[in-house]
Amino acid sequence: MAQVALKNVNKSFGTIHVIRDVDLEVNKGEFVVFVGPSGCGKSTLLRLIAGLETISDGQIVIADRPVMDLPPSERGIAMVFQSYALYPHMTVFNNMAFSLDLQGIPKKEIEERVTAAATILQMEHLLDRRPAALSGGQRQRVAIGRAIVRNPEVFLFDEPLSNLDAALRHETRVEIAKLHAQLGATTIYVTHDQVEAMTLADKIVVLKDGEVMQVGSPMELFNYPANEFVASFLGSPTMNFFDGILGPIAKGGDTAGFIGAGINVRKGIRLVSKEKAEGAEVRIGIRPQHLTIDPKGTIEGTVSLIERLGTETVVELVSPDGKPFRFASPKNLDLNVGDTANFSFLVSKVHLF
Structure with missing residues (x-):
């Protein structure tokens, strides 16, 4: 009641x-x-x-x-x-x-x-x-x-x-x-x-x-x-957003692929809305905590700022096309301003808008 x-x-x-x-x-x-x-x-x-x-x-x-x-x-x-x-x-x-x-x-x-x-x-x-x-x-x-x-x-x-x-x-x-x-x-x-x-x-x-x-x-x-x-x-640091187009949509329409920002995901990203068709302009969201440093990763950025907070390190980066994004890790990272880093991510943690 x-x-x-x-x-x-x-x-x-x-x-x-x-x-x-x-x-x-x-x-x-x-x-x-x-x-x-x-x-x-x-x-x-x-x-x-x-x-x-x-x-x-x-x-x-x-x-x-x-x-x-x-x-x-x-x-x-x-x-x-x-x-x-x-x-x-x-x-x-x-x-x-x-x-x-x-x-x-x-x-x-x-x-x-x-x-x-x-x-x-x-x-x-x-x-x-x-x-x-x-x-x-x-x-x-x-x-x-x-x-x-x-x-x-x-x-x-x-x-x-x-x-x-x-x-x-x-x-x-x-x-x-x-x-x-x-x-x-x-x-x-x-x-x-x-x-x-x-x-x-x-x-x-x-x-x-x-x-x-x-x-x-x-x-x-x-x-x-x-x-x-x-x-x-909700979430600190705030979620990262990358623009691209909607890739192949899985049977049933619950998940889809994404192409853009150096990312090519074939399937597995959860759809918030099922109204868009393949090829539509969309945006994906990845939380800074869900990025992982990976030399073979498809997201590339140049370090512009590092905040060492004790419990975690927050790194601000700029992608090759000038888009800022953030990475957060509990580790004390060996990065400096001006360094270039690549990142991968779990597809299951990505949000498609």
């Missing part, structure tokens, strides 16, 4: 159509991440679910209730924003208790809820402090705790880690993952960071220009992208 359902949801600001015909179901207990580049509509979509924006058309259902006409306070949601939005003159305890106090909840129950949330977030020792005495990571935990005490149907996170440095981002991301595993709460999380999306999500929703490009598990989207945009957005 879906905990949150979006049915043909549209949003326009004047003549600008920012959310287009979004149909989506979020199941109870699921961690769903909206991901995409800046301006793709992911935060707007979250705000529509929260009731902070009104939809132009369609339906939003939370826990079997249409909520389009309900204010945010009655939708059964709790939202954690990019900015912590804490009351500076209040202690951590009072910041977390404030919304409960407004609802007229008895003081004993408020104390129990706040104490329980503080224990989950391991910040019992911070309850008497004010926000000015907290680090950025601690302030974000208070904001999360303020959401937990409300016992919502759905948690909404709008880029909650954007204001933290790299180390704190990782630490807080791990805490959010553990928190979800512990609470089992339905969560919708917005980010532009593909690492957050891949590591946190049960299901990823990739957005572009207000449209849903693909929905699926992290590895499903990584291994079977529905289109070139999804393929290029």
Whole structure:
């Protein structure tokens, strides 16, 4: 049973159509991440679910209730924003208790809820402090705790880690993952960071220009992208693309060959779409991690940049026809800028668009 359902949801600001015909179901207990580049509509979509924006058309259902006409306070949601939005003159305890106090909840129950949330977030020792005495990571935990005490149907996170440095981002991301595993709460999380999306999500929703490009598990989207945009957005370094023509198509139309960029593959490349005929102009995608240095390889490039990152080495190259591409390896490669290298690849790892 879906905990949150979006049915043909549209949003326009004047003549600008920012959310287009979004149909989506979020199941109870699921961690769903909206991901995409800046301006793709992911935060707007979250705000529509929260009731902070009104939809132009369609339906939003939370826990079997249409909520389009309900204010945010009655939708059964709790939202954690990019900015912590804490009351500076209040202690951590009072910041977390404030919304409960407004609802007229008895003081004993408020104390129990706040104490329980503080224990989950391991910040019992911070309850008497004010926000000015907290680090950025601690302030974000208070904001999360303020959401937990409300016992919502759905948690909404709008880029909650954007204001933290790299180390704190990782630490807080791990805490959010553990928190979800512990609470089992339905969560919708917005980010532009593909690492957050891949590591946190049960299901990823990739957005572009207000449209849903693909929905699926992290590895499903990584291994079977529905289109070139999804393929290029997920994965670091980004996927390499080479242009050519469609070679022979196998019986049944599931795989095909490819000719171009010094590559001549007779068969075995998976077809994303089966609409094109042999000889059509197409593009193949090969992830940098799926290239292998091979003196007899058909992909040739001249090294233009080497990034030694410790866990892997990323090499940027330029093909003879001037097209840049990348190679990534966990090995410490014996390459230098200006060297020429050849690469081969597993046909089964190639994507044809």
